[in-house]
Amino acid sequence: MGGVNTGASTAERAPKQDRSRATRQRLLEAAVACLAEHGWTGSTVAVVAERAGVSRGAAQHHFPTREDLFTAAVEYVAEERSTALRALFPQGAADDRRAVVSALVDLYTGPLFRAALHLWVAASNEDQLRPRVTELEARVGRETHRIAVDLLAADESHPGTRETVQGLLDMARGLGLANLLTDDKARRERVVTQWAALLDEVLDSAP
Amino acid sequence: MGGVNTGASTAERAPKQDRSRATRQRLLEAAVACLAEHGWTGSTVAVVAERAGVSRGAAQHHFPTREDLFTAAVEYVAEERSTALRALFPQGAADDRRAVVSALVDLYTGPLFRAALHLWVAASNEDQLRPRVTELEARVGRETHRIAVDLLAADESHPGTRETVQGLLDMARGLGLANLLTDDKARRERVVTQWAALLDEVLDSAP
Numbered sequence: 001m002g003g004v005n006t007g008a009s010t011a012e013r014a015p016k017q018d019r020s021r022a023t024r025q026r027l028l029e030a031a032v033a034c035l036a037e038h039g040w041t042g043s044t045v046a047v048v049a050e051r052a053g054v055s056r057g058a059a060q061h062h063f064p065t066r067e068d069l070f071t072a073a074v075e076y077v078a079e080e081r082s083t084a085l086r087a088l089f090p091q092g093a094a095d096d097r098r099a100v101v102s103a104l105v106d107l108y109t110g111p112l113f114r115a116a117l118h119l120w121v122a123a124s125n126e127d128q129l130r131p132r133v134t135e136l137e138a139r140v141g142r143e144t145h146r147i148a149v150d151l152l153a154a155d156e157s158h159p160g161t162r163e164t165v166q167g168l169l170d171m172a173r174g175l176g177l178a179n180l181l182t183d184d185k186a187r188r189e190r191v192v193t194q195w196a197a198l199l200d201e202v203l204d205s206a207p
Numbered sequence: 208m209g210g211v212n213t214g215a216s217t218a219e220r221a222p223k224q225d226r227s228r229a230t231r232q233r234l235l236e237a238a239v240a241c242l243a244e245h246g247w248t249g250s251t252v253a254v255v256a257e258r259a260g261v262s263r264g265a266a267q268h269h270f271p272t273r274e275d276l277f278t279a280a281v282e283y284v285a286e287e288r289s290t291a292l293r294a295l296f297p298q299g300a301a302d303d304r305r306a307v308v309s310a311l312v313d314l315y316t317g318p319l320f321r322a323a324l325h326l327w328v329a330a331s332n333e334d335q336l337r338p339r340v341t342e343l344e345a346r347v348g349r350e351t352h353r354i355a356v357d358l359l360a361a362d363e364s365h366p367g368t369r370e371t372v373q374g375l376l377d378m379a380r381g382l383g384l385a386n387l388l389t390d391d392k393a394r395r396e397r398v399v400t401q402w403a404a405l406l407d408e409v410l411d412s413a414p
Contacts, residue, residue: 039332041248114331117384121328124321124387125246134388163401170398171374174381177324180331181341191377194370198409 024062026052031073035115040122045069071132074119077112078140082147089151097203098196100151104169105192107144108176117180144169154203164202171195231269233259238280242322247329252276278339281326284319285347289354296358304410305403307358311376312399314351315383324387351376361410371409378402 030052034043045066049059063069088103107113116137123133148165149156156162175191178184237259241250252273256266270276295310314320323344330340355372356363363369382398385391 037332039328042332117328120384120387121246121324125244125249130388137388160401160404163398164405166394167378167398167402170381170385171378172381173384174377174379177327177380177384178377180327181337181344187373191370191374194367195374197367198371198405202405 020062023052023054023058025076027054027059027062027069028073028076031069032077032111032115035070035073035118036111039118040070043070043118067129067132070119071136074112074116075136075140077115078143081107081112082143085147085151092150092153097152097200098193100148101168101196101199102189102192104144104148104151105172105175105188108172109179109188113176114180117177141169152199152203161203164199168195168199227269230259230261230265232283234261234266234269234276235280235283238276239284239318239322242277242280242325243318246325247277250277250325274336274339277326278343281319281323282343282347284322285350288314288319289350292354292358299357299360304359304407305400307355308375308403308406309396309399311351311355311358312379312382312395315379316386316395320383321387324384348376359406359410368410371406375402375406 027048031043031048034048034051038047043066045059045063046056048069049056052059059069063072085103085107089100119129119133120137123129145165148154148169152165154161154165156165171191175184175188179188234255238250238255241255241258245254250273252266252270253263255276256263259266266276270279292310292314296307326336326340327344330336352372355361355376359372361368361372363372378398382391382395386395
């Protein structure tokens with residue numbers, strides 16, 4: 001990508017690689033949307049390929065198994081969302097903790113969380129899926145924790161601070177769950193306001 | 208049950224009612240276990256009837272539809288757990304908030320939460336199930352909130368206290384979700400310890 005042009009064959013290859021990347025990306029985005037809307041049972045490689053406007057063969061070339069496609073999809077979208085979250089607070093350590101808590105909680109509402117939840121729940125009953133999803137969740141969880149610590153300017157060398165941040169992310173996940181069947185936005189905003197205030201006190205009063 | 212015996216017909220009816228109640232209870236318990244182990248897709252009235260050792264016809268007499276059986280089952284077990292939780296702290300307002308937070312969080316680990324989660328996630332994609340589960344969750348959620356307020360001796364007339372307790376229950380739900388694929392007990396206990404300490408400060412320092 002963007003290297004020195006060493007002749008016609010590279011010039012031809014580059015657009016082909018771009019197309020391949022674009023196809024892959026369309027498949028990943030379609031997979032998350034499909035999972036969020038139809039759940040694990042209704043999500044197959046064929047359904048996703050059709051939704052992405054990609055042939056079944058091309059989809060299977062990129063993702064040999066259903067597990068490959070859907071775990072890659074949730075990871076891809078989670079990375080996109082992490083990048084977007086960091087971009088929201090370019091200064092890093094934030095002076096507005098209410099905004100940071102609100103943005104963290106937003107990670108757990110919307111299509112990505114719905115998709116991840118379907119994958120998670122399916123994995124709890126399917127031996128083939130469980131190790132893949134367990135490993136994925138651990139990785140995404142660690143990254144989200146790192147972002148939260150940075151954006152909240154939390155000093156994890158203080159005893160208890162690590163668990164305070166973890167509990168906050170557990171709360172965010174629980175708020176996401178509460179939003180699954182009904183629009184829980186009004187209540188969620190009140191909880192976010194209250195806990196952001198508590199967090200502000202706790203993180204700044206650490207010895 | 209336990210009334211004055213008004214003759215042979217009542218004496219005969221009572222054991223029959225007892226049997227019917229016992230059958231119903233076996234079905235409800237089998238339904239929750241089945242949902243927790245096999246998820247919504249693997250849970251049918253027939254599978255539950257077999258597990259409970261009840262004829263298919265008897266099961267359908269008690270619960271005409273699959274939705275009837277599984278929503279009743281989750282509600283029944285949730286009520287059992289609420290009663291057990293109150294019994295753990297017979298004095299009501301507790302002096303040991305760590306123990307109360309821990310017991311509240313325990314509501315969201317184990318088979319009942321797994322079963323409820325499967326039902327919840329299935330309801331998000333199934334129009335027939337959604338209104339039933341939404342209504343059930345609201346009812347169970349209100350009752351759990353009431354118990355939490357009582358056991359924590361939280362004074363909801365103080366601004367923010369209601370949201371503090373709500374956030375705690377959201378956290379408990381999120382901790383349950385984190386426990387779905389891996390045994391998260393060690394981390395959970397550390398989070399419970401930290402948040403119980405925060406809660407202690409917050410609830411007692413309310414003006």
